[in-house]
Amino acid sequence: MTTFDFLMQGLVSAAEPMNLFYALIGVTLGTMVGVLPGIGPATTVALLLPVTYQLDPTGSLIMFAGIYYGGMYGGSTTSILLNTPGESASIVTALEGNKMARKGRGGPALATAAIGSFVAGLIATLALAFIAPYIVKLALVFGPREYFALMVLAFVTVSSAFGNSSLRGLTSLFIGLALSLVGIDQLTGQNRLSFGVPDLLDGIEVTTMAVAMFAIGETLYIAAQGAQAPDRIEAVKGSVWMTAKDWSRSWKAWLRGTVIGFPIGAMPAGGAEIGTFLSYATEKKLTKHPEEFGDGAIEGVAGPEAANNASAAGTLVPLLTLGLPTSATAAIMLAGFQQYGLQPGPLLFATNPQLVWGLIASLLIANFMLLVLNLPLVGLWVKLLTIPKPWLYGGILMFATLGTIGANPSVFELGMLLVFGLLAYIMRVFDYPIAPVIVGLILGPLAEQQLRRALAISQGDVTVLVTSPIAAVLLLLAALALILPLILRARGQGNALSQLAASED
Amino acid sequence: MKHFLLTTILAGAVALPAYAADYSVMAPAAPGGGWDQTARSLQTVLQQEKISKKVQVINVPGAGGTIGIAQFASQQKGNPNALMVTGYVMVGAILTNKSPVTLKDVTPIARLTGEYEAIVVPASSDIKSVADLVAKLKANPGSVSWGGGSAGGTDHITAGLIAKTAGVDPTKVNYIAFSGGGEALAAILGGQVTAGISSYGEMESQVKAGTLRLIAVSSDKRIEGVDAPTLKESGLDVVIQNWRMVAAAPGITAEQKAAISADIEKLEKSKGWQETLKTKGWSDTYLSGPAFDEQLAKDIASTETILKDIGLVK
Amino acid sequence: MSGSGNKTSVTQRRPDWAALVIAAVLVAVAVVIFFDVSHLRGASGYSQVGPATIPDWIAACLVGLAVWTVFAGFRRDFPAREKQEIAPVAWVVAGLLSQMILIRIAGFSVATGCLFGLAAAGFGARRLWISIPVGIVISLAIWWLFSVVLQLSLPAGPLENLLEGLFQ
Numbered sequence: 012m013t014t015f016d017f018l019m020q021g022l023v024s025a026a027e028p029m030n031l032f033y034a035l036i037g038v039t040l041g042t043m044v045g046v047l048p049g050i051g052p053a054t055t056v057a058l059l060l061p062v063t064y065q066l067d068p069t070g071s072l073i074m075f076a077g078i079y080y081g082g083m084y085g086g087s088t089t090s091i092l093l094n095t096p097g098e099s100a101s102i103v104t105a106l107e108g109n110k111m112a113r114k115g116r117g118g119p120a121l122a123t124a125a126i127g128s129f130v131a132g133l134i135a136t137l138a139l140a141f142i143a144p145y146i147v148k149l150a151l152v153f154g155p156r157e158y159f160a161l162m163v164l165a166f167v168t169v170s171s172a173f174g175n176s177s178l179r180g181l182t183s184l185f186i187g188l189a190l191s192l193v194g195i196d197q198l199t200g201q202n203r204l205s206f207g208v209p210d211l212l213d214g215i216e217v218t219t220m221a222v223a224m225f226a227i228g229e230t231l232y233i234a235a236q237g238a239q240a241p242d243r244i245e246a247v248k249g250s251v252w253m254t255a256k257d258w259s260r261s262w263k264a265w266l267r268g269t270v271i272g273f274p275i276g277a278m279p280a281g282g283a284e285i286g287t288f289l290s291y292a293t294e295k296k297l298t299k300h301p302e303e304f305g306d307g308a309i310e311g312v313a314g315p316e317a318a319n320n321a322s323a324a325g326t327l328v329p330l331l332t333l334g335l336p337t338s339a340t341a342a343i344m345l346a347g348f349q350q351y352g353l354q355p356g357p358l359l360f361a362t363n364p365q366l367v368w369g370l371i372a373s374l375l376i377a378n379f380m381l382l383v384l385n386l387p388l389v390g391l392w393v394k395l396l397t398i399p400k401p402w403l404y405g406g407i408l409m410f411a412t413l414g415t416i417g418a419n420p421s422v423f424e425l426g427m428l429l430v431f432g433l434l435a436y437i438m439r440v441f442d443y444p445i446a447p448v449i450v451g452l453i454l455g456p457l458a459e460q461q462l463r464r465a466l467a468i469s470q471g472d473v474t475v476l477v478t479s480p481i482a483a484v485l486l487l488l489a490a491l492a493l494i495l496p497l498i499l500r501a502r503g504q505g506n507a508l509s510q511l512a513a514s515e516d
Numbered sequence: 517m518k519h520f521l522l523t524t525i526l527a528g529a530v531a532l533p534a535y536a537a538d539y540s541v542m543a544p545a546a547p548g549g550g551w552d553q554t555a556r557s558l559q560t561v562l563q564q565e566k567i568s569k570k571v572q573v574i575n576v577p578g579a580g581g582t583i584g585i586a587q588f589a590s591q592q593k594g595n596p597n598a599l600m601v602t603g604y605v606m607v608g609a610i611l612t613n614k615s616p617v618t619l620k621d622v623t624p625i626a627r628l629t630g631e632y633e634a635i636v637v638p639a640s641s642d643i644k645s646v647a648d649l650v651a652k653l654k655a656n657p658g659s660v661s662w663g664g665g666s667a668g669g670t671d672h673i674t675a676g677l678i679a680k681t682a683g684v685d686p687t688k689v690n691y692i693a694f695s696g697g698g699e700a701l702a703a704i705l706g707g708q709v710t711a712g713i714s715s716y717g718e719m720e721s722q723v724k725a726g727t728l729r730l731i732a733v734s735s736d737k738r739i740e741g742v743d744a745p746t747l748k749e750s751g752l753d754v755v756i757q758n759w760r761m762v763a764a765a766p767g768i769t770a771e772q773k774a775a776i777s778a779d780i781e782k783l784e785k786s787k788g789w790q791e792t793l794k795t796k797g798w799s800d801t802y803l804s805g806p807a808f809d810e811q812l813a814k815d816i817a818s819t820e821t822i823l824k825d826i827g828l829v830k
Numbered sequence: 831m832s833g834s835g836n837k838t839s840v841t842q843r844r845p846d847w848a849a850l851v852i853a854a855v856l857v858a859v860a861v862v863i864f865f866d867v868s869h870l871r872g873a874s875g876y877s878q879v880g881p882a883t884i885p886d887w888i889a890a891c892l893v894g895l896a897v898w899t900v901f902a903g904f905r906r907d908f909p910a911r912e913k914q915e916i917a918p919v920a921w922v923v924a925g926l927l928s929q930m931i932l933i934r935i936a937g938f939s940v941a942t943g944c945l946f947g948l949a950a951a952g953f954g955a956r957r958l959w960i961s962i963p964v965g966i967v968i969s970l971a972i973w974w975l976f977s978v979v980l981q982l983s984l985p986a987g988p989l990e991n992l993l994e995g996l997f998q
Binding site: 152154196199335359418467 | 546547552556560575576577578579580582583586612613615658659661666667668672690692693694695698699701702703705706708709721722828
């Protein structure tokens with residue numbers, strides 16, 4: 012009961028007009044900076060944190076919450092409209108979202124992203140308030156072997172969703188895995204595939220890769236169509252808003268995305284991208300419209316966007332209950348909390364309830380503000396697509412490189428954008444899917460490190476990988492996901508599946 | 517709304533004082549990390565205390581800061597307005613990455629802050645003291661898994677030094693590198709590893725809550741308010757500090773160096789800096805002049821030795 | 831772009847040369863990985879999966895995929911390609927290159943303005959004397975917003991210094 016009282020108290024103070032106004036400014040600033048590709052939520056919060064220092068504690072906490080959620084959300088708008096993911100967690104959104112935008116359904120795509128983010132943010136923030144202590148116990152059970160099993164499951168489900176074991180899908184995945192090897196090996200500090208180039212020691216930045224593969228590769232591809240391609244994209248076909256059918260297809264995806272994203276966000280080594288991958292794979296498996304996947308299926312936007320925002324709230328679980336900053340964003344938030352005299356840690360809920368509940372209330376308000384800000388803008392954003400092509404693509408390139416330059420003003424990084432942009436262009440010409448490259452780049456190192464950690468801890472005993480119940484269940488699921496389609500195919504249903512795979516971009 | 521925002525931003529921009537750039541501080545890391553925070557704190561305090569009129573922060577991330585230092589040494593040569601934040605982590609990174617540019621190629625000014633390492637075990641562990649840990653380590657070095665930050669970083673070096681001082685082969689240390697303090701801490705809390713090493717600040721709240729047992733700290737003398745022996749007291753002569761320093765460009769004159777040193781000393785004495793240290797939870801380990809140069813040389817030499825002993829540098 | 835309609839020439843035995851080139855590239859990547867990590871073999875510590883193990887597996891799989899690609903090439907399983915126009919691609923690449931070259935010398939705005947102008951030229955707007963200055967002005971505004979509001983310094987050149995000078 013006291014929990015509820017504290018929350019109510021927090022909500023009342025957060026709902027004062029002045030505080031609502033701060034929330035709106037925070038959300039706006041966060042979105043504005045967060046949309047820049049290459050500048051993810053972590054950098055957004057780091058750069059904008061000083062802006063909040065000038066306010067009183069409540070106000071600054073609220074503005075801070077707004078910046079955080081705004082930064083998380085910012086990436087999806089550009090993913091959908093410009094095929095330029097603002098950060099790694101909105102890469103999956105670009106897959107279906109941009110296809111929708113190109114077919115004149117940008118409005119519903121943006122709307123389902125905004126409402127999905129709101130619904131997921133709302134549920135996840137409430138979950139943070141009420142069940143955080145239980146979730147965190149589960150999160151701590153996850154050690155290297157459990158993470159390894161989770162990565163195996165992610166690999167199996169995701170790679171089948173991106174091409175159903177076709178030659179080209181697997182080739183793309185392995186190109187991504189090969190690229191993921193570049194840089195210092197985290198466990199031994201040895202260089203791999205860096206060829207003596209210092210800029211390669213940290214490996215290939217996921218956002219650089221995503222921007223190159225999606226934005227630049229596609230710009231080159233469209234340029235190569237020359238005059239054959241239509242001069243303008245039809246920005247709005249049918250309704251700008253979601254139809255009843257859109258709603259009925261979206262709401263379950265939102266809920267599933269939330270259920271997947273929140274616990275994965277709460278895991279110390281989970282990461283927001285994995286939730287979005289799994290959500291996409293789930294939606295593709297469960298949809299009644301499989302033919303639309305790869306061609307603009309609304310579930311493919313709704314689910315991953317919800318997962319993305321739910322995991323943003325999930326990240327706060329270990330931060331608030333244990334004081335563990337499990338992501339770059341969380342580490343910066345920790346620095347921010349210290350500014351408000353908050354020492355996150357196991358005792359936080361007991362020693363500083365007012366501020367904690369104030370923060371949770373602020374998150375709820377910020378989440379609401381995000382919806383208020385974004386829904387009315389949908390119509391305006393969609394108009395962006397009516398800009399004549401030379402200016403639109405000139406602008407996309409300007410914007411895509413801006414984020415990279417802002418995060419790391421290096422000529423080498425720009426060179427990587429160009430090289431990988433050309434790679435993506437060639438891959439498009441030969442009809443290789445792009446997304447598996449990014450999946451390989453993200454999941455490869457995670458799986459490898461966790462496997463090696465698990466084996467090092469056990470001093471080389473391989474059986475530890477299957478002796479923990481959680482790991483065993485996850486591996487079993489992965490095995491089922493691998494074998495079931497084979498059985499189905501053997502029973503003659505494979506044709507339909509491989510046809511679906513072929514319609515992949 | 518858009519209009520309003522623009523006005524706010526414009527108003528904010530005009531309100532900012534515009535002076536000639538006095539210092540540009542390079543943070544050889546992405547925005548948000550420890551070096552970046554130090555650089556941005558320097559910026560704020562130098563301006564606030566009117567030591568400098570305008571300070572600009574430049575981020576050059578990559579490879580443990582070695583990309584930043586290479587760029588700093590070549591592009592800022594002889595520039596008395598250029599500063600760079602760096603730290604102990606870079607000493608190791610320069611060695612493991614075989615960086616051609618080292619700290620000898622810049623002009624060290626002063627050490628500003630530092631953090632000591634803490635050695636912890638989960639509260640449920642049967643290890644109660646450093647002696648227990650050493651006994652276990654001697655019996656079977658592989659059975660003690662150490663959780664900490666990146667390979668070759670301060671945490672790894674500390675683990676290597678503990679083993680070496682205790683008479684255990686440092687190459688046999690079963691060090692498990694995690695990608696960040698939070699991830700390592702989660703593994704320690706979850707009992708995935710035997711012991712954990714990280715800066716005391718990161719462990720503090722867990723230790724206070726009783727979920728982790730602090731068995732030693734790496735400082736020279738006991739830390740005020742921390743109920744744990746030093747490694748030295750426990751019979752291992754290991755003192756290690758993860759410090760951050762400020763350096764100036766190479767090729768500046770003695771007068772220019774003196775002027776910068778004076779500015780930094782003024783900064784360290786200022787109320788604004790002392791307040792910043794408090795809110796950020798950094799301890800003041802200010803050291804400058806010949807004493808600092810000597811300590812720096814010592815730190816570099818000992819780091820090189822231990823990294824060779826662990827087998828990370830050949 | 832639909833893959834299902836490409837069974838036109840299954841009977842034809844002439845290989846798809848592009849597939850063979852792709853296979854060769856995959857093998858080349860595998861060889862590079864294999865040799866690059868060769869000095870790491872044996873440095874595994876307590877885990878038998880060392881820093882070279884996974885790279886070796888990936889290299890092996892790439893070779894396997896290359897063989898598969900060769901088969902697909904002979905069976906002409908590769909999709910038909912659409913006609914590609916090279917000139918517009920060259921414009922866009924020139925834009926990206928000019929930005930890379932100019933960013934250190936001329937600063938963010940000039941470099942990014944050139945990118946904007948040349949990329950627009952790739953899409954048919956060939957009046958560079960209009961598009962490049964427009965791009966530079968937009969970029970200058972962005973530069974100013976970044977350095978003032980976010981305290982994030984994008985690379986500065988003569989134009990940026992001039993702008994800053996105006997506000998002193």
